[in-house]
Amino acid sequence: xxxxxxxxxxxxxxxxxxxxxxxxxxxxxxxxxxxxxxxxxxxxxxxxxxxxxxxxxxxxxxxxxxxxxxxxxxxxxxxxxxxxxxxxxxxxxxxxxxxxxxxxxxxxxxxxxxxxxxxxxxxxxxxxxxxxxxxxxxxxxxxxxxxxxxxxxxxxxxxxxxxxxxxxxxxxxxxxxxxxxxxxxxxxxxxxxxxxxxxxxxxxxxxxxxxxxxxxxxxxxxxxxxxxxxxxxxxxxxxxxxxxxxxxxxxxxxxxxxxxxxxxxxxxxxxxxxxxxxxxxxxxxxxxxxxxxxxxxxxxxxxx
Amino acid sequence: xxxxxxxxxxxxxxxxxxxxxxxxxxxxxxxxxxxxxxxxxxxxxxxxxxxxxxxxxxxxxxxxxxxxxxxxxxxxxxxxxxxxxxxxxxxxxxxxxxxxxxxxxxxxxxxxxxxxxxxxxxxxxxxxxxxxxxxxxxxxxxxxxxxxxxxxxxxxxxxxxxxxxxxxxxxxxxxxxxxxxxxxxxxxxxxxxxxxxxxxxxxxxxxxxxxxxxxxxxxxxxxxxxxxxxxxxxxxxxxxxxxxxx
Numbered sequence: 273x274x275x276x277x278x279x280x281x282x283x284x285x286x287x288x289x290x291x292x293x294x295x296x297x298x299x300x301x302x303x304x305x306x307x308x309x310x311x312x313x314x315x316x317x318x319x320x321x322x323x324x325x326x327x328x329x330x331x332x333x334x335x336x337x338x339x340x341x342x343x344x345x346x347x348x349x350x351x352x353x354x355x356x357x358x359x360x361x362x363x364x365x366x367x368x369x370x371x372x373x374x375x376x377x378x379x380x381x382x383x384x385x386x387x388x389x390x391x392x393x394x395x396x397x398x399x400x401x402x403x404x405x406x407x408x409x410x411x412x413x414x415x416x417x418x419x420x421x422x423x424x425x426x427x428x429x430x431x432x433x434x435x436x437x438x439x440x441x442x443x444x445x446x447x448x449x450x451x452x453x454x455x456x457x458x459x460x461x462x463x464x465x466x467x468x469x470x471x472x473x474x475x476x477x478x479x480x481x482x483x484x485x486x487x488x489x490x491x492x493x494x495x496x497x498x499x500x501x502x503x504x505x506x507x508x509x510x511x512x513x514x515x516x517x518x519x520x521x522x523x524x525x526x527x528x529x530x531x532x533x534x535x536x537x538x539x540x541x542x543x544x545x546x547x548x549x550x551x552x553x554x555x556x557x558x559x560x561x562x563x564x565x566x567x568x569x570x571x572x573x574x575x576x
Numbered sequence: 577x578x579x580x581x582x583x584x585x586x587x588x589x590x591x592x593x594x595x596x597x598x599x600x601x602x603x604x605x606x607x608x609x610x611x612x613x614x615x616x617x618x619x620x621x622x623x624x625x626x627x628x629x630x631x632x633x634x635x636x637x638x639x640x641x642x643x644x645x646x647x648x649x650x651x652x653x654x655x656x657x658x659x660x661x662x663x664x665x666x667x668x669x670x671x672x673x674x675x676x677x678x679x680x681x682x683x684x685x686x687x688x689x690x691x692x693x694x695x696x697x698x699x700x701x702x703x704x705x706x707x708x709x710x711x712x713x714x715x716x717x718x719x720x721x722x723x724x725x726x727x728x729x730x731x732x733x734x735x736x737x738x739x740x741x742x743x744x745x746x747x748x749x750x751x752x753x754x755x756x757x758x759x760x761x762x763x764x765x766x767x768x769x770x771x772x773x774x775x776x777x778x779x780x781x782x783x784x785x786x787x788x789x790x791x792x793x794x795x796x797x798x799x800x801x802x803x804x805x806x807x808x809x810x811x812x813x814x815x816x817x818x819x820x821x822x
C-alpha cells in the first residue's frame with residue numbers, strides 16, 4: 273500500500289503539470305479543452321525527436337547522468353520541446369479555436385477540441401508509428417527504499433517529482449510576484465477590466481497557450497521517462513488530467529497542483545482493492561463525486 | 577446650451593451612435609464635451625445610455641457613427657487596452673477591482689509602466705486605508721473601500737481624464753458623499769472627469785457641467801449652477817424640489 277501511495281505521488285507530479293495548464297486555459301478561455309492532453313503527446317514526441325537530434329549533433333550530451341537514464345541531450349530536448357509545444361498550442365489556437373471564439377461559440381469550441389484531439393493523435397500515429405517508444409534503451413533499476421514492506425523507486429521517478437515541483441514553484445512565483453502574473457490572473461477574473469487596465473487580451477491569450485503548452489510538454493516528457501511514449505498517451509491521460517482540474521477547482525493553480533496528486537494517489541491506491549483494468553474508471557468516479565458534492569472543486573470559485 | 581466661456585475641451589464626443597448590436601444602437605447622435613479640469617456629469621433615467629456613452633468612449637462598445645476625440649486625437653473605435661496609453665482611466669460601476677488580487681497587486685497592475693513604483697507609493701501615501709490593507713484581497717474589502725481602490729487604480733495611471741460610471745452606486749449616503757468629494761478634489765490636481773451619476777441631487781451639487789440623456793439622445797445640457805434652479809429639471813428629476821448650490 274505504501275508503494276501504491278508513493279507511485280501515486282510520482283504519478284501526481286506529471287498529472288499536476290498537465291492540470292495546471294488545463295485549468296489556466298479553461299479559466300481564461302472559458303472552454304473545456306479536450307485536446308489538452310494531446311499537447312503532452314506533442315511534447316513527448318517533440319522531445320524524442322530533439323533528443324535524437326542533439327545526441328547525433330552533440331555526442332558529449334549523450335551520456336546519462338547516472339543513476340538516472342536522463343541525458344544532457346534529453347534535458348536540452350525537454351527545454352526545446354516546451355517552447356515547440358507552446359508554439360504548437362498557439363498555432364492550434366490561431367487555426368481553430370480563435371476563429372470559433374471570435375464567433376462566440378463556447379460549445380463549438382468544446383466539440384472542436386474533441387476533433388483536434390483526434391487529428392493530433394492520428395497525425396502522431398501516422399508520423400511516428402503506433403508502437404511505443406522510450407527515451408533511453410537503458411534499463412533503469414529501481415532503488416530499494418525498504419525491504420519490509422518492499423518499497424521501490426526509480427531514480428528517474430524521483431527526478432520527475434523534483435523537476436515537476438520546481439517548475440510549479442517557478443510558475444507560482446510568476447503568478448504571485450510579477451505584474452505579468454497579476455495580468456494573467458486579472459484576465460481570468462475580469463477580461464474587460466483587465467483591458468481597461470492596459471492588459472492586451474490577445475497577448476495574454478497567447479501567453480496562456482505558451483504556458484499551457486510548455487507545462488504539457490514537461491508533463492509529457494516526465495510521463496515518457498517513467499512510462500512509455502505512445503500516440504494514445506493523450507487519450508489515456510485526458511481523464512486523469514480533467515479529474516485533477518475539476519477536483520482542484522477550475523481556475524485554481526494550487527487546486528490543480530493538489531488535484532493532480534489526489535487523482536494520482538487515488539488511482540494508484542485503488543489497485544489495492546480493484547483489478548488493474550478498473551483503475552481508468554477512478555478519475556471518472558472522482559469527477560462525478562466532486563461535481564455532486566462540491567461542484568467548484570477544492571479551491572475553485574463560482575462564476576457566472 | 578453649451579457654455580462658450582468654458583475651458584478648452586479635453587474630450588469631445590460628436591454625433592455618436594453606438595451600441596452592442598448594429599441594428600439596435602443604444603445611443604443616437606449623442607454629443608458631449610468635457611472641459612479640462614472640470615467635472616462633467618451625465619444624468620438621466622435608467623436606460624438613457626449614460627453608461628453606454630462611457631463605454632463607447634472607452635472602446636468597450638462599438639461606435640457605429642460619430643467621432644470621439646481626446647486632446648485633439650481621434651479615439652473613435654479605440655482598442656480598450658490602449659485607453660491608459662492616451663492618459664484616460666475608467667472606473668466601471670461594478671466589478672471594478674480584481675477580487676482575487678490583493679490591494680497592492682491591483683494597484684501594481686494598474687500602475688504598470690514608467691515610474692510605476694513612484695505612482696504606487698503616491699497612491700498609498702494618499703490613501704492610508706489602502707496602505708493598511710495592501711496585502712488584503714480586494715474581495716475582502718467593504719463596498720466603500722473597494723470604490724476607493726477602484727478610484728486609486730485609476731489615479732495610479734496618472735490620467736488626465738477619468739471616466740467614472742456611478743462611483744456612488746451601492747454606497748451609504750456618507751460614503752457616496754465622500755467618494756464624490758474626492759472626485760471633486762481631483763480637478764484641482766489637473767484631472768478632468770466625465771462621470772455618470774444616478775443621484776441627481778449629488779450630481780448637480782458637485783458637477784461643473786451636466787448633460788441630461790434620455791432614450792439614448794441628448795436632452796438638455798448646461799452648467800450645473802444653471803440646472804440646479806431649472807424648474808423643468810427639478811420637476812422631472814427632483815420631484816419638483818430645486819436644490820441649493822454645494
